[in-house]
Amino acid sequence: MSRLNSRLNYQAACFITSAPTLAKCPPDSGAEVAFAGRSNAGKSSAINALTRQKALARTSKTPGRTQLINFFGLGEDSDRRLVDLPGYGYAKVPEQVKLEWQRHLSDYLRRRGSLRGLVLVMDVRHPLSEFDQTLLGWADEADMPVHILLTKADKLKSGAAKGALQQVRSRLHEWEDLVSIQLFSALKKQGIEEVHARLDQWLLDAPVPAAD
Template sequence: MSLFRHAVFEISVASPAGLPFSNAPEVAFAGRSNAGKSSAINTLAGHTRLAYVSKTPGRTQLINLFRLKNGAALVDLPGYGYAEVPAAVRRQWQGLLEHYLTQRENLAGLVLIMDARRPFTDLDRQMIAWFASTGKPIHCLLTKSDKLTNQEQIKVLRAAKAEAASLTGDISLQLFSSLKKKGIEEVEKVVGGWLSSEDQAPVSDPVTPFPGKGAGG
């Protein structure tokens, strides 16, 4: 049974203080603006419009909470790093993200969305550094992998693993494609481990590249 299927919108808030008190575990989704975060959430939930997909990066400015059928919650955080957003707004978002990620006690882990063509930007590293201090796990989705050829996917995945190994924190990663609906089961396995009362089982690394351009589909 799918972990994210039938997720329902619960609330949008402008600050972590507006989130409802809950003992249920939460999984945060964060990422650079235009990295494909909303599309990834919609793909995981099997819903085309659960999370708003904007053609304008930096549009999502609120914390959106979606309740999963098992009682846990998926928390969609504002995208970060869009240069055309006013500096004052960027600082507000930064404070919002840092406060939620470091202070929310029932947060089980962070799913960090990164464009597979541009992973581990300086802001992504800053996000990881913030969250690593909590001791909670981080799972990176290298989205838009369908835009890469098979060989490019292999190269990107190898480089990203090396980068992750050099950073502080409990970091895992995988390729993901919202367009091709590839990588859903791996995300569910990782996040399901976070939500389980038992220790998380190791997740095997993806070994087969997703079909990309020049890959026959």
């Protein structure tokens, strides 16, 4: 995608810091969009595709290894950020650790003032897991807009992928004012412009509060 088609330069995204808890996050000012999803849903690959970088968000053969909230500034503009939230679901860790992850995610989604929207990543073949629905519940409580990426769309034929999209859309009909949905493929670079447009809307059109 050409830079001319988006208002922000996503290719200029660079790592700022990692934080284990909300209290350790960067100052709560500016505007940011968070990416969340199950550990095997292709979240890191989606972030890398959107920024046209091969390893901005680390991908791993061990799902759920990343347990930190990772912040990326858009070039020199650290007031506009992309946030990679910890993956969840298949990690081979104690249940108590998983519960801690959930608590930190919930704190972040409910209390982070600079958060403008949530990109929820789901494998198109396995959408709306229990964890996905938990995240949607948190977003609903916080009145936080959500954009769903049905990833790995290249794994299905076109008709099947569109059918899955319609099925998810119908299941979330009651949340249509809060939730938008699209097909996405990091491998085929499908849907990137649509995501950039949504990110532009959230990061640029929303008012940006000054730091305390």
